[in-house]
Amino acid sequence: MKRPKHILIVEDDRWQGEIYRDILEQRDFQVTLCPGGQAAIEALDKRLPQAIVLDMMLPDANGIAFLHELQSYEDSMAIPVIVCTTVQLTASFRQALTHYGVHAVLDKAEITPHQLAGLLAEMTTHE
Amino acid sequence: MQREFEEIRFFDGVTAGASHHALITAAHDLKAPLSLIKFYAQHMQSADISAEERQKYTRRIALSAEQLLKMTTGLLEAYRFGEQTLPLEPVNATIACEEVLHELAPYANELGQALRYQAAQRQCVVVAHRQLLHNVLFNIAYNALKHTPEKTIVTVKLLRSHNLSRIHVTDNGPGFKQADLQRFGGSTTPLLQPLRSHSGTGFGLSIAKQLTHIMGGELKLLASQRGGHCLVMLHSSRQLALPL
Numbered sequence: 001m002k003r004p005k006h007i008l009i010v011e012d013d014r015w016q017g018e019i020y021r022d023i024l025e026q027r028d029f030q031v032t033l034c035p036g037g038q039a040a041i042e043a044l045d046k047r048l049p050q051a052i053v054l055d056m057m058l059p060d061a062n063g064i065a066f067l068h069e070l071q072s073y074e075d076s077m078a079i080p081v082i083v084c085t086t087v088q089l090t091a092s093f094r095q096a097l098t099h100y101g102v103h104a105v106l107d108k109a110e111i112t113p114h115q116l117a118g119l120l121a122e123m124t125t126h127e
Numbered sequence: 128m129q130r131e132f133e134e135i136r137f138f139d140g141v142t143a144g145a146s147h148h149a150l151i152t153a154a155h156d157l158k159a160p161l162s163l164i165k166f167y168a169q170h171m172q173s174a175d176i177s178a179e180e181r182q183k184y185t186r187r188i189a190l191s192a193e194q195l196l197k198m199t200t201g202l203l204e205a206y207r208f209g210e211q212t213l214p215l216e217p218v219n220a221t222i223a224c225e226e227v228l229h230e231l232a233p234y235a236n237e238l239g240q241a242l243r244y245q246a247a248q249r250q251c252v253v254v255a256h257r258q259l260l261h262n263v264l265f266n267i268a269y270n271a272l273k274h275t276p277e278k279t280i281v282t283v284k285l286l287r288s289h290n291l292s293r294i295h296v297t298d299n300g301p302g303f304k305q306a307d308l309q310r311f312g313g314s315t316t317p318l319l320q321p322l323r324s325h326s327g328t329g330f331g332l333s334i335a336k337q338l339t340h341i342m343g344g345e346l347k348l349l350a351s352q353r354g355g356h357c358l359v360m361l362h363s364s365r366q367l368a369l370p371l
C-alpha cells in the first residue's frame with residue numbers, strides 16, 4: 001500500500017488552513033497544518049514533507065524568513081514550495097522566490113481547490 | 128469614473144501617499160476574506176462533502192461576509208463622518224459591549240476562541256455615536272479573535288471613572304510587536320496607517336482608531352506582558368450615568 005504524500009501547510013488564517021487541509025485530505029494527502037513560521041520549523045524537525053504550502057504573511061515571521069530557514073538545511077532545501085498569498089508580489093520578488101525553492105506563486109483570489117490539489121499531486125509525483 | 132476616483136480623499140490631514148497606501152491596504156484586507164469565501168464556495172460546489180462539513184463551510188462563508196460588511200461600513204462611515212460634525216449622543220456602553228459580544232459569539236465559537244465580558248460595576252454611558260461605537264468594538268474584538276492562536280481568551284472589560292469610560296479588549300495571545308505599537312500610537316502617524324505584523328494588515332484596527340477619533344475619543348494599543356491590549360477611551364456622559 002502506498003504511503004500518503006505528506007504536505008505541510010503554513011497558514012495562520014485558521015479557516016483558510018482548514019479548507020486546504022480538508023481538500024487535500026479528501027484527495028488522500030496527509031496534512032500537517034501550522035499557524036506560523038516557528039511551528040512550521042518544529043514540524044519540519046519531526047517529519048519532512050513532500051511539499052509545502054506557504055502563506056507569505058505570518059504572525060511570527062514572514063514567508064521569506066521561513067524559506068531562508070528551509071534553505072539553510074540540506075535535508076529541507078529540496079522540498080518544493082507553493083506560495084499562496086493575497087499580496088500582490090512584484091515580478092522581481094517572484095523571481096527571487098524561485099531561488100528559495102518556490103515552484104509556484106499562487107494568488108489566493110485566483111486559485112481553485114482543484115488547481116491546488118492538482119499542482120501538489122504533480123509536484124509530489126516524482127518523489 | 129476617473130474624476131470620481133480622483134475626488135476621493137480618505138481623511139483630512141492624510142497625505143496623498145498615505146491615502147494611496149491606505150487604499151492598497153484596504154483592498155488587501157478585503158481581498159483576503161473574499162478569496163476565502165470564493166474558495167469555500169468552489170470546494171462546496173465541486174467536492175463530495177458531508178452535511179456536517181457543508182454546514183461548517185456555510186457558517187464560515189456567512190461570518191466572513193458579515194465581517195467584510197462591517198469593515199466596509201466602518202470605512203464608509205469613517206470617510207463620511209470625517210468630513211462633517213458628527214451628531215453624538217449618550218450611548219449606554221454596557222449595552223453596546225453586550226451587543227457586540229453577542230454578535231461575536233459565533234465567530235469565537237467557530238475560531239475556537241473564548242470570549243469573556245467583565246462589566247463595570249455601574250452602568251457606563253458615553254458620549255458617542257451608537258453605530259460607530261458598535262463598529263469600533265466589533266473591529267477590535269474581532270481582530271483579537273481572528274489574529275491570535277486557537278484557544279485564546281479575549282476579554283472585553285468596561286471601566287468607568289469620573290470623566291472617561293474605558294473599554295479594554297485584551298487577549299492572552301502573542302500581543303503586538305513593538306514596531307506596531309509605535310506605528311499605531313505615534314503622534315505623527317497617519318490615521319489609516321496599517322499594521323504590518325499581523326497576518327492581515329490590521330486595517331480593522333486602523334478604521335476603529337479613526338472612528339474613535341471622530342467620536343472625540345482615543346484608541347490605543349498597549350504593551351502588555353500578558354498579550355494583546357486595546358484600549359478605547361471615550362468621554363463619559365455624567366448626566367445620564369445611572370447607578371445599578
